[in-house]
Amino acid sequence: MSSGRTEDITVQVTYDGQQHELRTYSNEYRSLMMLIYDRIYIEGFGECLGMGKCGTCVIEITEKKQNPTAYERNGDANLLRAGRQNKNICLSCQLMIDEQLDGLTVRILI
Ligand code: FES
Known part of the structure:
Protein backbone atom coordinates (compact mmCIF):
# COMPACT_ATOMS: atom_id res chain seq x y z
CA MET A 1 0.00 0.00 0.00
CA SER A 2 1.25 3.47 -0.86
CA SER A 3 1.81 6.11 1.81
CA GLY A 4 0.22 8.59 -0.56
CA ARG A 5 3.04 11.10 -0.91
CA THR A 6 5.90 10.11 -3.19
CA GLU A 7 8.74 12.18 -4.50
CA ASP A 8 7.59 11.87 -8.06
CA ILE A 9 9.01 15.08 -9.51
CA THR A 10 12.67 15.15 -10.53
CA VAL A 11 14.49 18.26 -11.66
CA GLN A 12 18.13 18.38 -12.79
CA VAL A 13 19.90 21.58 -11.81
CA THR A 14 23.34 22.63 -12.99
CA TYR A 15 25.13 25.27 -10.98
CA ASP A 16 28.77 26.22 -11.07
CA GLY A 17 29.66 23.17 -13.17
CA GLN A 18 27.95 20.71 -10.81
CA GLN A 19 24.79 18.78 -11.51
CA HIS A 20 22.23 18.24 -8.76
CA GLU A 21 19.25 15.91 -8.98
CA LEU A 22 16.41 17.37 -6.89
CA ARG A 23 13.41 15.20 -6.06
CA THR A 24 10.20 16.65 -4.71
CA TYR A 25 6.42 16.33 -4.89
CA SER A 26 3.57 18.65 -5.85
CA ASN A 27 3.37 21.73 -3.63
CA GLU A 28 6.24 20.71 -1.32
CA TYR A 29 7.60 24.18 -2.09
CA ARG A 30 5.91 27.32 -3.32
CA SER A 31 8.11 27.49 -6.42
CA LEU A 32 11.13 25.98 -8.17
CA MET A 33 13.18 28.83 -6.70
CA MET A 34 12.30 27.73 -3.14
CA LEU A 35 13.24 24.11 -3.95
CA ILE A 36 16.64 25.18 -5.30
CA TYR A 37 17.10 27.71 -2.46
CA ASP A 38 16.49 24.99 0.14
CA ARG A 39 18.61 22.23 -1.40
CA ILE A 40 21.63 23.98 -2.97
CA TYR A 41 23.51 26.84 -1.33
CA ILE A 42 23.87 29.59 -3.93
CA VAL A 58 17.10 33.37 -13.26
CA ILE A 59 17.44 29.96 -14.87
CA GLU A 60 17.80 28.61 -18.37
CA ILE A 61 15.63 25.62 -19.24
CA THR A 62 17.85 23.29 -21.27
CA GLU A 63 15.50 20.30 -21.44
CA LYS A 64 11.85 19.65 -20.63
CA LYS A 65 9.20 16.97 -21.07
CA GLN A 66 6.36 19.50 -20.95
CA ASN A 67 5.92 23.21 -20.29
CA PRO A 68 6.18 24.02 -16.58
CA THR A 69 3.24 25.81 -14.94
CA ALA A 70 3.98 29.49 -14.37
CA TYR A 71 2.42 31.92 -11.94
CA GLU A 72 0.96 34.99 -13.56
CA ARG A 73 2.94 37.78 -12.00
CA ASN A 74 5.29 40.45 -13.18
CA GLY A 75 8.25 38.16 -13.84
CA ASP A 76 8.29 38.67 -17.58
CA ALA A 77 8.41 42.43 -17.20
CA ASN A 78 11.44 42.09 -14.94
CA LEU A 79 13.18 39.81 -17.40
CA LEU A 80 12.52 42.17 -20.27
CA ARG A 81 13.95 45.00 -18.21
CA ALA A 82 16.99 42.87 -17.51
CA GLY A 83 17.43 42.36 -21.24
CA ARG A 84 16.84 38.62 -21.26
CA GLN A 85 14.37 37.73 -23.95
CA ASN A 86 15.28 34.11 -24.68
CA LYS A 87 12.10 32.06 -24.15
CA ASN A 88 14.08 29.38 -22.31
CA ILE A 89 15.22 31.87 -19.71
CA GLN A 94 7.52 31.97 -11.20
CA LEU A 95 7.41 28.19 -11.77
CA MET A 96 5.10 26.03 -9.64
CA ILE A 97 6.06 22.69 -8.17
CA ASP A 98 3.66 20.33 -9.89
CA GLU A 99 3.83 17.30 -12.19
CA GLN A 100 4.51 19.58 -15.18
CA LEU A 101 7.95 20.21 -13.68
CA ASP A 102 9.01 16.55 -13.80
CA GLY A 103 11.92 15.92 -16.16
CA LEU A 104 12.99 19.54 -16.31
CA THR A 105 16.70 20.30 -16.71
CA VAL A 106 17.85 23.81 -15.85
CA ARG A 107 21.01 25.82 -15.46
CA ILE A 108 21.33 28.55 -12.84
CA LEU A 109 22.45 31.75 -14.54
CA ILE A 110 23.67 33.88 -11.63
S1 FES B 1 13.34 35.39 -6.18
FE1 FES B 1 12.64 35.38 -8.22
S2 FES B 1 12.71 37.45 -8.81
FE2 FES B 1 13.40 37.48 -6.76
Whole structure:
Protein backbone atom coordinates (compact mmCIF):
# COMPACT_ATOMS: atom_id res chain seq x y z
CA MET A 1 0.00 0.00 0.00
CA SER A 2 1.25 3.47 -0.86
CA SER A 3 1.81 6.11 1.81
CA GLY A 4 0.22 8.59 -0.56
CA ARG A 5 3.04 11.10 -0.91
CA THR A 6 5.90 10.11 -3.19
CA GLU A 7 8.74 12.18 -4.50
CA ASP A 8 7.59 11.87 -8.06
CA ILE A 9 9.01 15.08 -9.51
CA THR A 10 12.67 15.15 -10.53
CA VAL A 11 14.49 18.26 -11.66
CA GLN A 12 18.13 18.38 -12.79
CA VAL A 13 19.90 21.58 -11.81
CA THR A 14 23.34 22.63 -12.99
CA TYR A 15 25.13 25.27 -10.98
CA ASP A 16 28.77 26.22 -11.07
CA GLY A 17 29.66 23.17 -13.17
CA GLN A 18 27.95 20.71 -10.81
CA GLN A 19 24.79 18.78 -11.51
CA HIS A 20 22.23 18.24 -8.76
CA GLU A 21 19.25 15.91 -8.98
CA LEU A 22 16.41 17.37 -6.89
CA ARG A 23 13.41 15.20 -6.06
CA THR A 24 10.20 16.65 -4.71
CA TYR A 25 6.42 16.33 -4.89
CA SER A 26 3.57 18.65 -5.85
CA ASN A 27 3.37 21.73 -3.63
CA GLU A 28 6.24 20.71 -1.32
CA TYR A 29 7.60 24.18 -2.09
CA ARG A 30 5.91 27.32 -3.32
CA SER A 31 8.11 27.49 -6.42
CA LEU A 32 11.13 25.98 -8.17
CA MET A 33 13.18 28.83 -6.70
CA MET A 34 12.30 27.73 -3.14
CA LEU A 35 13.24 24.11 -3.95
CA ILE A 36 16.64 25.18 -5.30
CA TYR A 37 17.10 27.71 -2.46
CA ASP A 38 16.49 24.99 0.14
CA ARG A 39 18.61 22.23 -1.40
CA ILE A 40 21.63 23.98 -2.97
CA TYR A 41 23.51 26.84 -1.33
CA ILE A 42 23.87 29.59 -3.93
CA GLU A 43 25.04 32.95 -2.69
CA GLY A 44 22.70 35.78 -3.69
CA PHE A 45 20.07 33.47 -5.17
CA GLY A 46 16.37 34.27 -4.66
CA GLU A 47 16.92 37.50 -2.76
CA CYS A 48 13.31 38.74 -2.88
CA LEU A 49 12.08 35.26 -1.85
CA GLY A 50 9.78 34.89 -4.81
CA MET A 51 8.24 38.32 -5.28
CA GLY A 52 9.41 38.41 -8.91
CA LYS A 53 11.35 41.61 -8.26
CA CYS A 54 15.05 40.88 -7.82
CA GLY A 55 15.90 38.78 -10.89
CA THR A 56 18.42 36.71 -8.89
CA CYS A 57 16.61 33.42 -9.49
CA VAL A 58 17.10 33.37 -13.26
CA ILE A 59 17.44 29.96 -14.87
CA GLU A 60 17.80 28.61 -18.37
CA ILE A 61 15.63 25.62 -19.24
CA THR A 62 17.85 23.29 -21.27
CA GLU A 63 15.50 20.30 -21.44
CA LYS A 64 11.85 19.65 -20.63
CA LYS A 65 9.20 16.97 -21.07
CA GLN A 66 6.36 19.50 -20.95
CA ASN A 67 5.92 23.21 -20.29
CA PRO A 68 6.18 24.02 -16.58
CA THR A 69 3.24 25.81 -14.94
CA ALA A 70 3.98 29.49 -14.37
CA TYR A 71 2.42 31.92 -11.94
CA GLU A 72 0.96 34.99 -13.56
CA ARG A 73 2.94 37.78 -12.00
CA ASN A 74 5.29 40.45 -13.18
CA GLY A 75 8.25 38.16 -13.84
CA ASP A 76 8.29 38.67 -17.58
CA ALA A 77 8.41 42.43 -17.20
CA ASN A 78 11.44 42.09 -14.94
CA LEU A 79 13.18 39.81 -17.40
CA LEU A 80 12.52 42.17 -20.27
CA ARG A 81 13.95 45.00 -18.21
CA ALA A 82 16.99 42.87 -17.51
CA GLY A 83 17.43 42.36 -21.24
CA ARG A 84 16.84 38.62 -21.26
CA GLN A 85 14.37 37.73 -23.95
CA ASN A 86 15.28 34.11 -24.68
CA LYS A 87 12.10 32.06 -24.15
CA ASN A 88 14.08 29.38 -22.31
CA ILE A 89 15.22 31.87 -19.71
CA CYS A 90 12.86 32.58 -16.84
CA LEU A 91 12.55 33.35 -13.15
CA SER A 92 12.47 30.11 -11.18
CA CYS A 93 10.23 31.76 -8.55
CA GLN A 94 7.52 31.97 -11.20
CA LEU A 95 7.41 28.19 -11.77
CA MET A 96 5.10 26.03 -9.64
CA ILE A 97 6.06 22.69 -8.17
CA ASP A 98 3.66 20.33 -9.89
CA GLU A 99 3.83 17.30 -12.19
CA GLN A 100 4.51 19.58 -15.18
CA LEU A 101 7.95 20.21 -13.68
CA ASP A 102 9.01 16.55 -13.80
CA GLY A 103 11.92 15.92 -16.16
CA LEU A 104 12.99 19.54 -16.31
CA THR A 105 16.70 20.30 -16.71
CA VAL A 106 17.85 23.81 -15.85
CA ARG A 107 21.01 25.82 -15.46
CA ILE A 108 21.33 28.55 -12.84
CA LEU A 109 22.45 31.75 -14.54
CA ILE A 110 23.67 33.88 -11.63
S1 FES B 1 13.34 35.39 -6.18
FE1 FES B 1 13.40 37.48 -6.76
S2 FES B 1 12.71 37.45 -8.81
FE2 FES B 1 12.64 35.38 -8.22
